[in-house]
Amino acid sequence: MDELEFRRRLFADPNDKDVIAQADTDPAKQRLVKEMQDFDATLHSALDISVPDDLAQKILAKQQADTETSSKQSAEVRQLAWYRRFKAPLATAASALLAVSLYFATSVQAPLHAGEHALEHVYYEAEALALTDEVQLQVVNEKLAMFGGKLESMPGKVTYATFCNFKGQRSLHLIFQSEHGPVTVFIVPTDRNEGTGTDEQFADGRFSGSIKPGERADTILVADLNTPLERYETAVTESLRWL
Amino acid sequence: MTTKQKRYESLVQVYNKELYRFAYWLCQDPTIAEDLVQETFLRAWRSLDALQDDSAAKSWLLTILRRENARRFERKQFDYADVEQDTLVDATSASPDSQTEQMMVQRQISLLSPEYREPLLLQVVMGCSGEEIAQILELNKNTVMTRLYRARNQLKEALTQVTETAKGASN
The missing domain is CATH 1.10.10.10 (Winged helix-like DNA-binding domain superfamily/Winged helix DNA-binding domain)
Structure with a gap:
């Protein structure tokens, strides 16, 4: 192995045993080996960035949610096996029904853009609804403190708390477990300082939601249909304090 | 707990940190890195039976992760997650x-x-x-x-x- 070859191989892998053996009788080569191994230690520690603490937990939670959804789906498929025979006529009927109900749904409810966005957002992060590990209120408040707010309490165990982008506004996305199932809460800071808008309600076939405009932030709740949203909305907005 | 579940959990324990660091340096964004790792493991779970030999697990996971990363550029980005997350990159140093x-x-x-x-x-x-x-x-x-x-x-x-x-x- 000539000098150049030695250097090339050492740089490609400072732990290559054949290359290190070459340096045995040559102090200059030994120095270079030492230098490159030190350099690798430097690289190693520079690359060794910290990893989010709960990453493994989150990965497992996501897999659990995935497993539950897919086993539920296969149970539904088994249950509905008889339906295969009527597939085509039923599908036609279903799509007609969907079209009709969509027409009525949209014509009865005024288009609520924030509500639509909230629903879309909940569907997009639907996996988060299945999380069960508790997020301490303190952790929620550390995040909320960035908007100058604080929650005295929550009407259920918080299982999700993250910053998100709500129609371009950096907001807090929470999920707590109520006796009626998971309730999603968006706390969306506003710069509206005087006066508040009016309360709004929105819904689709699965979720209903409410918007409570506030002086410092709007509070938006989304939960399964038939959840007494008003009760939770009052509980959340009343425990919200601003600095 | 099923054998499949156990096998999966040990893969997660062994590789989640390394994969996160690799993903981070690949895309240089903590939020995207976390998404990539989550997605990689979810895909790994769904096709875990395809992994015959556990000694090939690392290469297999890396291949999935690189494919996910490439896919990121193909599909339209759904911009819900906040980029300036509260994660700071600090290497452990004295x-x-x-x-x-x-x-x-x-x-x-x-x-x-x-x-x-x-x-x-x-x-x-x-x-x-x-x-x-x-x-x-x-x-x-x-x-x-x-x-x-x-x-x-x-x-x-x-x-x-x-x-x-x-x-x-x-x-």
Whole structure:
């Protein structure tokens, strides 16, 4: 192995045993080996960035949610096996029904853009609804403190708390477990300082939601249909304090 | 707990940190890195039966992750997650001096072109051998070794330059 070859191989892998053996009788080569191994230690520690603490937990939670959804789906498929025979006529009927109900749904409810966005957002992060590990209120408040707010309490165990982008506004996305199932809460800071808008309600076939405009932030709740949203909305907005 | 579940959990425990670091240096964004790792493991779960031999797990996961990363550029980005998350990148370091040195090294690594950076990450972060890197990147081993050589060579030169400039400035 000539000098150049030695250097090339050492740089490609400072732990290559054949290359290190070459340096045995040559102090200059030994120095270079030492230098490159030190350099690798430097690289190693520079690359060794910290990893989010709960990453493994989150990965497992996501897999659990995935497993539950897919086993539920296969149970539904088994249950509905008889339906295969009527597939085509039923599908036609279903799509007609969907079209009709969509027409009525949209014509009865005024288009609520924030509500639509909230629903879309909940569907997009639907996996988060299945999380069960508790997020301490303190952790929620550390995040909320960035908007100058604080929650005295929550009407259920918080299982999700993250910053998100709500129609371009950096907001807090929470999920707590109520006796009626998971309730999603968006706390969306506003710069509206005087006066508040009016309360709004929105819904689709699965979720209903409410918007409570506030002086410092709007509070938006989304939960399964038939959840007494008003009760939770009052509980959340009343425990919200601003600095 | 099923055997499949146990096998999966041990894969997550063994590889989640390394994969996150690799993903982070690949895309240089903590939020995207986390998404990539989550998605990688979810896909791994769904096709865990395809992994015959656990000794091939690392290469297999890396292949999935690289594919996910490539897919990221293909599909329209759904911009819900906030980019400036509350995650700060801090390498575990002690003195202010070593911190500055570390930042310099990190900066130079991020400036490396991807074709040099990626094999280096696979080697240093993931502990992959030349053969494994060649397989993951679908290159021949000589090409991989040349890129590794160039990666370290460039980094060393760049860092020597930076240090000398810093010395010059303080003189």
